[in-house]
Amino acid sequence: MTVPQVETRAADLRSALDACFADHPRLRGYVLDEQGHLRENVVIFIDGQRARDARLLDDALAPQSQVYILQALSGG
């Protein structure tokens, strides 16, 4: 799956993710589980800071914020 880059005016992380998933519905199940929580081995950084709560995903976003979704280091 190619990883898209999305620009959004969303004011918080979950709204930004929802905006991204609206255009890329398959991506939702790769980033979030079926309860809407960030998958255990996926990590999100906002302007260099790790997202605070993997269940709420309620970090505030500034207009220029940059959000990166990454694979956490795990496995073997």
Place this chain on the structure above:
Amino acid sequence: MSDRAYIATRKGLFEAYRTHEAWLLDRQHFLGDPVSMLLPDRRDGTLYAALHLGHFGAKLHRRDAGSSEWVEVAAPAFPEKPAGSSDPIEWKVRMIWSLAAGGPDQPGVLWAGTLPGGLFRSDDRGDSWQLVDGLWNAPERAQWMGGGYDVPGIHSICVDPRDSRSVLVGVSCGGAWLTEDGGASWSLRAKGMVASYMPPELQQSEAIQDPHRIVRCAGQPDKLWCQHHNGIWRSVDNGALWTEVKPAAPVSNFGFVTAVHPQDGETAWFVPAEADSKRIPPQGSLAVTRTSDGGAHFTAWRGGLPHAHCYDLVYRHGLAVSDDGQILLMGSTTGGAWVSEDGGGQWQTISTHLPPIYAVAFA
């Protein structure tokens, strides 16, 4: 005669095919990705592969008959957990642990069993899935517990070839369950099993049994075999009563896998392992045991299998039988794959260095 097979491993899905001289490895799919389960659907030639991605969760892919292209379809997923639920289990599919095709009269129907203990049904070849509420909401599910994994899971799905609405499933650790109405209602079906790992007053409780694997004889559907945590059980009445095989099978009556002859319900195979905490082949020597008289007698076969410093285990889905009951394919936790063309007597090595093998199946 079967001449092609699939091997699902921690690092991809591999094909094997038969030549005049030997079975050889062939094409690979999803290289590097864990493939937790596969299903060749005999009804329409479709192949399904369940991925267990370390980062991104359980996924399902489908390849149509005659096609070389895989298509990602929907993966089973739980509905939103109700607010205030007292269920200690997270409603999140961790892994697809079993896949089964519905009956020939139900084209497109699939069943999937997951960790943590969800049974799901698709009516459209995996394009969408529905949790089977009747089993998930059974009050006895609260007694289920993990066995092999931290959470309970459904590893065996046995559709009755006489009536597609009748399905028996095996749960580690949650006993065996039967529906006769296509999944709407379920009843426990583990009477006779004994769990010696439990306190005395709970050892015969049906909802905590650990059937490691349950298989049904296609030609004699009332005959079921079970490799249980505490031995080998069989049923001749579709699971109404299970009877322990005694005296115990040779080598060890502990193990994970069983396979039954597709036409002869008296014939079944097992791969013994040392119980309980070591989990290695007894004496470091791999054997396959077979009964052809309903468990009264067993023969232990080792021909062609490693017999020294062997630490291969064969897990629940690591042994497959061809439709004629003659060819067996076996895959181990340490990447050994063997095939027998005489019903288990003599084995040929396909590979001893595949990734850990989760499941094998003939095309």
